[in-house]
Amino acid sequence: QTFDYFIRRHYTYPYQTDYPPQEEEDAASDDTEGHDEDEQMYEGEYQGIPHPDEVKEARRAARREARMKARMAAEVEEETLPEQYESIMEDCGHGRFQWTLFTVLGLALMADGVECFVVSFALPSAEKDMCLSNADKGMLGLIVYVGMMIGAVLWGGLADKLGRRQCLLYALAINSIFSFLSCFAQGYGIFIFFRLCSGIGIGGSIPVVYTYYTEFLQMDKRGEHLSWLCLFWMLGGLYASFTAWGIIPHYGWGFSMGTEFQFHSWRVFLLVCFLPSVAALAGLVFMPESPRFLLETARHDEAWMILKQVHDTNWRAKGEPEREFQVSQIKTPQTQDDEFIEIQSETGTAFQRFMVRQMTLVKQVMKNMMSLAAPDLRLHGLFIAIVWFTMAFSYYGLGAWFPDQIKYLQFEEYESNVKIFHREKVERFHFNFTLQNQVHKEGEYIHDRIFGKMFSKEVFYFEESLFENCYFEDIRSTDTFFENCTLKNTVFYNTDLWEDSKFIDCKLENTTFLHPKKGCHLNFQEENDTLIYLVCFLGSLSVIPGNIIAGLLMDKIGRLKIIGGSMLGSAGCTFFVLLCFSQWAVVLFHCLFFAASAAAWNGIEVVTVELYPTSKRATAFGVLNGTCKLAAIISTFIFGKFIGITKIIPIILSFSALVCGGLLAFKLPETREVILQ
Template identity: 40%
Template sequence: MSRHVNGAGRTEGPSSESASLVRHATNPFMSYTESNAAPAEADSAAAGAGAGATTDPSAAPLADAAELDTEDSVLSQFHEDAIQQAGVGLFQFMLFLVLGLSLAADTIELFVVAYVIPSAEVELCMTSIQKGWLGAITFVGMMIGAIIWGVLSDAMGRRRTLVWALTVNVIFGIVTVFMPTYGTFMLSRLCSGVGIGGSIPIVFAYFCEFLTKARRGKYLSWLLVFWSIGGVFVAFAAWVIIPRTGVMVVIEERAHFSSWRVFLLVCNLPSILALLGLTFMPESPRFLLEAGREIEAMRVYQRIYKWNHSDPCAQYALTELELPKQRGYRDAERAPSKTIMAGLVTALDKFWSRLSQLLLPSHRSTTLVLLFVWFMAAFGYYGLSIWFPEFIKMIKSRDYSTKATFVIDAQYEHNYFNYTISNTKYINSTFSRCKWSNAILNHVDFINCDIRESVFTDVKSSRTNFINSTLIANRFVDTDIYEYRFKNCTLLNNSFQAMVPGCKLDFDYNLHYVDVFQENLIGQISLLPGSFIASYLLDKVGRAKMIAVSMLISSGAGFFMWFLQTKIGVIVFEAAFNMVFISGWNALDVLTTEVYPTNLRTTGYGFISSVSRVAGVIGTLTFGQFIEVNLAIPMLTTVAVLAMGGLAALRLPETKDVLV
């Protein structure tokens, strides 16, 4: 079998395993031939010049045009050789940083809601259901964005589409900061999610198309380190900006511009910096070759070479003469459009036809297996990412309840309460002509109590209730002790004046960002060693095997969930689980990037990524119901889901030797 492309040129270094550039003795054109023998380069002259030429007799004969392999194979080999000659150095490092910021922005978009909700729920007066939807709306936006931007990237270019996606993310990310109501806040969060949804599919495809086959696995795995760096960034930003206790949140809510809004503004920085960095980056040369824009591709190769070689006299070995012959545009929408909108309209016109190609016989099996593995991985990981902190919260809540102070049969007369009372239960107690002023009642219950002729002034309360009690001739002035706090009580001649306006929801003051920060930080940092392990083993073990091994080990580790009874135990298990699981997920990212041809690379990845977002929503909702149930249910669910995903991964094709 042989491959050749018309064009004059020189020979690239020989290889026994891949096609190489050789020059035929009687034809001054470049050819890609697949041979176990080393190719030779012979000097040749134009016809009639009289110059002689020699050829290595061991070189395989060139094929006729009828015997050519697909154009994709020819372009892939040319691209591989061109990148090898351009080298890997400063250019790839700068691109690594720029795309890493884009990847960090994806993590921030996912985790920022968890830090915002405790503060925003007071100002926007969100119920539990509304808070759940605020978390889910980000996944919905990312699902939509992954499909749209993925298809557009294959049609309009990696860099161009990524710039548009990040621009949408930045614009609506900033708009979100100033949204005054829950509805407008949700809408802007949805649009922001749509923007960042294109980040992962495009980032991996864009970066891998500047790397040689030998370096792809390692460098892509290193790129995923930024995913955890994004998580660390958002945790530190929350620690510095957002109030650290529930009481501080309520007090700070009176400010004109709440700190959680400042936090949202700061979280746009990675996307903004990535946008600025992309202005200095070129389009993917592999995409340009695929689109028939060979001259532009060659300029990109030459630019990479200049970045990677400090010697000003150094010259890139390949020239325009050695490009594959001009083939014209394979698809009409791939021709450079005069306007961005014209290209967008043309690309969207063929949106469904491009998606349908993923289910053609040549891709159907791979697509279906990938969908299943991604669904299982996302369902398990995002489900557990909700279960871990909620389970810790439940453990702490139970521990807090056991430390409650019980005051029984006490009598208070003319007492003055101007301090914080926490975790206290007054039972069968009497309060006569007492005064509560500038006090905070946090998790306080008055059970079977008698309260008469007392005054509550400027009192803030959380999880505080009056149960089976009698209240007579009391005054409530400028407090948040609303009617729902009185449960089965007898109320006579009480007055409620100048009640605190705004949200009447019962906000929990037992919010401590120290704990949230620690749990999230440890969980994110634990991803780092897993990413480094993946970068070392990815090319040695192979993508598919690493996915299977990682998911099966994670599945087996799920049995240890049965023994989780303490906060420390949960955090340690989460860190170990993340470290093992992320190595497989890294391999899954890399394999998904490599398995599709150039014209479907981001379309396929985007479609699969969107399905994984759906799995993430289902996983969080499912595991969210497992907090109060027997540990066997989340344990067996985790074991079963990850085991099925790991076994299915064994059917995935190996892609470590694939040319992009």
């Protein structure tokens, strides 16, 4: 109504009326007589009355002008909102509140770092308890990243609609619950389901944590303090590798209830590893919601109270409790989503209203996700997605390849020490000592007695041999096989050597298996390889220099130089891996690569939160972090195929990806001195 009044007030005439068209020829003015029909003029023109078409055009022009002014005013208003918020954060200062939040969110980030290592550390022991095949082990290692990929996209999208704190609480609660349940799961199916759910929960930590913390930082503090926050992910790796090193080799740290329930040391390790998530969850209960999110959803009063809390906490800690919060009014952007939900809340029964709200939420999240492809975000979004993918492809691929390469070198060393016995004949002998790393071919063993865990450490292999009137007792073996052998009148008592597992193309004549130890046929007392824990510990420790450099230089030389320089430096490190022919050489370059790539991760995460507006920040981060986990899945699978075959292909793939991503990073917009939108 106000708009129509504005139009009538300025673009109409008080004496204007509608004139019906003249139908009679003699009604025309004498002044217009004699003109052709096409050349006739509107006679009201001589009386100063505008033509009706001109009036309509004037009205349309007025509407266009009014819309343009309203749009320009809205744009100016939107432009002033980020500046106002930045000014408020500068007035609040950086102090006790931010450091408290830093610690709580750091624990959540630490829980994510633990989750990336926990299954790989527990897997060698878990396969013994749950009789896992190679395919089962591969799926268990893969399922964690699948869960984290789903969780990143899910919680990132929800955080822009439900709130950063609320979604992080849900995510950490799900991770804590299912991590705890997985400690006691005895079957493979239920265990892998619990780890999937745990991964979905912790997958939301990275996108929500960075978004949440960024919105409490002023512009000149963002780069530095987000880089310090990255240190907690490294602490998660240190925590996981250190506790695995200290707990898993101690097989006696556990208990059992019959044969159905086993709780060994690796389950104690899982129990210890869910503690950072629980600690973060407990601390987050006392933290407030992001005021930027509250302003985005038009919750002005709540945002004002939280900003006042930040202000008072910081200045009280600095010894100025009398300093007052000067802000009385904060502008809020326009939003239509909440109004739409409120309209739908009047629908039907409570269940129907619940379903309507959930469907509305899903539509809003999907709409927000699709808006990332808007013309003003599309190109930069594509570039940063490629940078995320290439960095993760190389980092996670080589991160899994280095330990596997060490295991392969250990296997080669073992094979070089294997003793081969050919055509030996042993009669009436008692074997009561441990035999390991031996291969016996075409031997004859007659009236021999073999007992007492003689095969417990390494491979013991019989090929084309004869066993006659022999007795095997109390043997628990790791990798012992009989191939193309003949066994006559032989007894196996209380052993895990039984016909369906260890005998390949063998001929068994009058052979008896008494009290067989059926199951996984693996030695539970076998010593775990602590070198792998040490490698992961050193790899996590090596990223400290990169994090420190990134924190000190992020706001001085810019984000893009940090990302590009670190990725290109990491690419150079990959070529030195070709010179690795020993275990310790692999360990050295493993640490060097991780140290060089740490700064790139810091820069990528800082640019991501600064590149997108508040309404899309968590969604974009979640999608990009999901892309990162997808790259991890692909690279881990590809690189694993070349273990023991060639080093060249993994190195070329990593080098190419890092160079491509590093060069493309320079095409991203520099966000160093940009106010968050």
